[in-house]
Amino acid sequence: MAEQINTDLPYKANLEVFSEVLQRLAVDDKQIVVVTSDSRGSGKLVPFGKQFPEQHVEVGIAEQNLVGVAAGLASCGKKVFAVSPACFLTARALEQIKNDVAYSDNPVKVIGISAGVSYGALGSTHHSLHDYAALRAINNIMVVAPADNFETEQAIELASRTNSPIYLRFGKKAMPSLKEVNGDVFAFGKGRIIAEGNDVAIIATGETVYPALEAARKLAVENIHATVISMHTIKPLDTELLKRVSQQCKAIVTIEEHSVYGGLGEACASFLLQHGYAKPFKIMGIPDEYTVTGSQQEIFDHYGLNKEGITDEVRKLLKR
Amino acid sequence: MEEIKGNEQLSGPPLRDRGKALKIQSINYRKKILQYIVGAKAGHTGGSLSCTDILNVLYNQVLNVSPETFTSPDRDRYIQSKGHCVEALFVVLASKGFFPEEDLNTLCKYNSHYIGHPTRKVKGVEQNTGALGHGLPIAVGTALAGKMDKKNYRVFTLLGDGELPEGSNWEAALSASHYKLDNLCAIVDKNSLQITAPTKDVMNSDPMDKKFEAFGWAVKEINGNDIDELVAAFDGLPFEHGKPSVIIAHTTKGKGISYMENQLKWHHGVPSKEEYALAQQELDEQLLNL
Numbered sequence: 001m002a003e004q005i006n007t008d009l010p011y012k013a014n015l016e017v018f019s020e021v022l023q024r025l026a027v028d029d030k031q032i033v034v035v036t037s038d039s040r041g042s043g044k045l046v047p048f049g050k051q052f053p054e055q056h057v058e059v060g061i062a063e064q065n066l067v068g069v070a071a072g073l074a075s076c077g078k079k080v081f082a083v084s085p086a087c088f089l090t091a092r093a094l095e096q097i098k099n100d101v102a103y104s105d106n107p108v109k110v111i112g113i114s115a116g117v118s119y120g121a122l123g124s125t126h127h128s129l130h131d132y133a134a135l136r137a138i139n140n141i142m143v144v145a146p147a148d149n150f151e152t153e154q155a156i157e158l159a160s161r162t163n164s165p166i167y168l169r170f171g172k173k174a175m176p177s178l179k180e181v182n183g184d185v186f187a188f189g190k191g192r193i194i195a196e197g198n199d200v201a202i203i204a205t206g207e208t209v210y211p212a213l214e215a216a217r218k219l220a221v222e223n224i225h226a227t228v229i230s231m232h233t234i235k236p237l238d239t240e241l242l243k244r245v246s247q248q249c250k251a252i253v254t255i256e257e258h259s260v261y262g263g264l265g266e267a268c269a270s271f272l273l274q275h276g277y278a279k280p281f282k283i284m285g286i287p288d289e290y291t292v293t294g295s296q297q298e299i300f301d302h303y304g305l306n307k308e309g310i311t312d313e314v315r316k317l318l319k320r
Numbered sequence: 321m322e323e324i325k326g327n328e329q330l331s332g333p334p335l336r337d338r339g340k341a342l343k344i345q346s347i348n349y350r351k352k353i354l355q356y357i358v359g360a361k362a363g364h365t366g367g368s369l370s371c372t373d374i375l376n377v378l379y380n381q382v383l384n385v386s387p388e389t390f391t392s393p394d395r396d397r398y399i400q401s402k403g404h405c406v407e408a409l410f411v412v413l414a415s416k417g418f419f420p421e422e423d424l425n426t427l428c429k430y431n432s433h434y435i436g437h438p439t440r441k442v443k444g445v446e447q448n449t450g451a452l453g454h455g456l457p458i459a460v461g462t463a464l465a466g467k468m469d470k471k472n473y474r475v476f477t478l479l480g481d482g483e484l485p486e487g488s489n490w491e492a493a494l495s496a497s498h499y500k501l502d503n504l505c506a507i508v509d510k511n512s513l514q515i516t517a518p519t520k521d522v523m524n525s526d527p528m529d530k531k532f533e534a535f536g537w538a539v540k541e542i543n544g545n546d547i548d549e550l551v552a553a554f555d556g557l558p559f560e561h562g563k564p565s566v567i568i569a570h571t572t573k574g575k576g577i578s579y580m581e582n583q584l585k586w587h588h589g590v591p592s593k594e595e596y597a598l599a600q601q602e603l604d605e606q607l608l609n610l
Contacts, residue, residue: 033468057464057499065457065491072461075447076469077393095451096488100458104440104448 011174014152014207015113018170019044021156022081026052032160033057033078037066042172043083043113063088067096071106079109079160086112086128086169087119094134101165102141109159115145115169116207116257117286120295129286131169133262136235141165142188145206147230148178154186155232162188171207171257173296178213178230191238197225200314201245204255205231205264208284208305212255215310224314234264239271246272251280251317255305260285280317284310338381342547343610345415346376350576351603352411352421358596360427362436366586368408370511370545370571371478375412377550378476387418390444396473397462399447401455402480402509403437404588410434410442418444453486455479456506460492463504463564474557475504482514484525490535493564497536502558505565506537509544511573515587532566544569577602 026032026048035057040049049056057073059066063084070082082089089112090097101108112131119126135143144166146152152170159166166188178194186192194209195216204212209230216226227245231238231254246252252272254265265283272278284305292302300306304313349372357363378398379385385395400409407427414421419442426432433441437450447458459477466473479489496504508528512519520526529539538559542549550569559565573587574580577599580589591599 054468059491059495060498062488062491062495064453064488065460065495068454068457068488068492069461069464069495071447072458072463073465074461075458076462076465078465078468096454096457099448099451100454106447 011176012149013172013174014146014170015172016044017149017152018156019048021153023048025160026055031079033073033080035066035070035080035082037061037063037084039084063093064096067093068100070108071100074106074108081109081111083111083113086115086131087126090128090131090134098138102138105140107163107165110167112169114172116171117296117299118171121293124291127291129259132234132258135167141167143167143235144188144233145169146232147206147209148175150177151186151232173207176210189233189236189238191241192230194230195228197227198248199225199250201227201249201252203229203231203268205234206257208255208257211306212310214307218307218311219314231264234267237267237271242268242271243277246277246279253282253284253313255284258285260287282313282317284313339548342376342380346373347603347607349376349411351600353407354596354599356424356427357407357590359425361590362428363407364404364588366573366580367405369575370573371405371509372408373545373547373550374507374569375408377547377554379412379416381551382554394471394473397446397475399455399459399477400438400449401477402483403449406436406438409438413444452483453488456489456492459504460496463501464499466503477506479506479508481508481510481519485523493535496564500562501564502562505557507567507569509571510568511571513573513584528568536563537566538563539566541568544571545575
C-alpha cells in the first residue's frame with residue numbers, strides 16, 4: 001500500500017485550521033460573520049475577533065439565541081458561522097437548527113467544535129455522540145466531519161461559497177494530513193479514498209479516519225488489503241462510492257466517534273441492505289451505555305476505535 | 321361599506337380619517353379570518369382576533385414593505401413569533417396583494433402552502449415559525465445585520481404572552497439591549513389567555529414591563545385593540561435611542577365576537593354554521609355603528 005501520510009505538513013487540530021481559514025477568507029469577504037457563545041477561546045477564534053471585531057457577534061452562553069441570531073443574520077445575506085461546542089449546539093439548540101436554519105432555509109454554517117469525545121474526562125455532558133443521528137433526521141442540512149487539515153480547509157472554503165445549511169464538526173486533537181490520492185478534489189457528498197485494496201472496505205469519518213488508515217497499514221503486513229474511505233459527508237451519503245466498494249470488497253467496517261445508533265454506520269447499512277449490496281458488516285463506534293471515563297484516546301482504546309481494535313474486527317469479518 | 325383593498329397605504333389623510341379607515345379594515349379582516357377558519361375547519365381563532373388590530377396597523381401604517389419590495393434588502397421585516405395565529409397574517413398579506421385572496425380557500429388543505437403556521441413558501445412571510453420562542457432571536461439577528469450594514473430598515477416581531485416562559489426569549493432580550501438594537505420592536509399580544517388557562521395561572525409573567533425594563537428595553541403599554549393607541553405607539557419608535565422597544569399590547573382574546581371574547585374554548589375553536597352567522601352579523605353591526 002502506498003504511503004498516504006504527507007509528512008511535510010505540520011500536524012494541527014482541525015479546529016485550528018478552521019479558524020485560520022476563516023481569518024484568511026474574512027480579509028476579502030466582509031459578509032463573513034462569526035457568532036460565538038462564549039466559545040471564541042475554545043474555537044480558536046480570539047485572533048479572528050481581534051482582527052475583525054465588526055464581523056464577530058458574541059451572544060454569551062446562550063446556544064438557542066446563538067442559532068436564532070445566526071439565522072436572522074443569514075436571512076440578510078451574511079455568511080454566518082455559528083460556533084459552539086457540538087454537545088451543546090446540537091442538543092440545546094436542536095430546535096433552532098431544525099426550524100430556524102434547516103426548515104426556514106437560512107444558510108447558516110453550524111460549527112460543532114470539540115465534537116465527539118474530544119472533551120474526554122469532562123464526561124458525557126460534554127460529549128456529542130448523538131449529533132449525526134439527530135441532524136440526519138432533519139431535512140435540508142448537510143452533515144460533515146472532516147478528517148484532516150486538508151479536508152477541513154477545503155470544507156470551510158466550500159462552505160463559505162455554499163448557500164445552504166451545513167453542520168460541520170471538528171475535534172481539537174492534532175490530526176495528520178492524509179495525502180490526496182490521485183489529485184482528488186474535495187466536494188460535499190463525495191467520499192475521499194485514502195487507500196485502496198480489495199479485501200475489506202473501512203469507512204470512517206472525522207477523527208476516526210486516521211486510526212482506520214493505521215489499521216489498514218497493519219493489515220497490509222498480514223496480506224489483507226483494505227480500502228480506506230474518509231466519508232466526511234454523512235449526509236448526503238456518497239452512495240455511488242458505497243456501491244463500488246461493496247462490489248469490490250468482501251466485507252465492510254464503519255468507524256465513527258458517535259453512538260453506534262443513527263450515525264455513519266447505520267446510514268451505510270441502510271443504503272446497502274435496501275439496494276441488495278449485503279456484505280459482512282460491522283459498525284464500530286460508542287455503544288449504547290454510560291460512556292467509559294477517560295481521555296479521548298483512552299475512550300477510543302476502550303471501545304476498540306484504534307488500529308488494534310479495527311484490525312481485530314476486520315479479521316473476524318473475513319474469518320482470518 | 322368602506323373597504324380598503326390592495327396596496328393602498330393608509331397614509332396622508334388626517335389621523336382621524338385614517339383611524340376610521342383602519343377601524344373599518346380591522347372589522348373586515350376579522351370577517352375574513354373567521355371565513356377562512358370555517359373553510360379550513362381549523363385555526364387559532366381567539367389569538368388571531370386578538371392580534372388583528374396590531375397586524376392591521378403594522379401592514380397598513382407602519383411597515384415599509386410591499387409585494388414589489390419584498391426582496392429588497394432595505395425593506396422592514398415582520399417576524400410572527402406567535403406563528404399559530406397565521407390566519408390573521410395570511411388575511412392581512414392577501415389584502416396587501418402578496419398573493420390572491422382566493423388562495424386562502426386552500427388553507428390547511430392537502431398539499432397547500434397555506435398551512436397552520438407561517439412558511440416562507442407563502443409570499444410575504446419572512447421566517448418559518450410555529451415553535452414558540454423563536455421569533456425574537458431571529459429578529460435580533462436581523463436587526464444586527466441592519467446595524468452592521470448601516471441600513472435604515474426596522475424589525476418587528478409579534479410575541480404571544482403565553483410564549484414568554486420560553487427561555488430563548490430572554491436570551492434574545494439580553495442580546496438586543498447589549499447590542500443597543502433600537503431598530504428592533506417587539507410587540508407582545510397580551511391577551512392573557514393560553515390553551516390551558518389564564519396566563520397568570522399557567523405561568524405568571526407579570527409584571528411584564530418591569531422584566532423587559534430590567535433587561536434593558538424601553539417599554540410602552542397600550543390597549544392593543546385600540547387603533548389610535550397602536551398608531552401613536554408605532555409613531556413613537558424607537559421609544560429610547562440606543563434601546564430596543566417593546567409594546568405590551570393589552571388585547572382581548574376573541575376580540576370583536578361577543579361570545580368568543582375571553583373564552584378559553586376559542587383558543588382554537590372553529591365556529592359552527594350558526595355561530596359563524598352570528599359572528600358575521602355582529603361584525604356587520606360594528607361596521608354600521610362606526
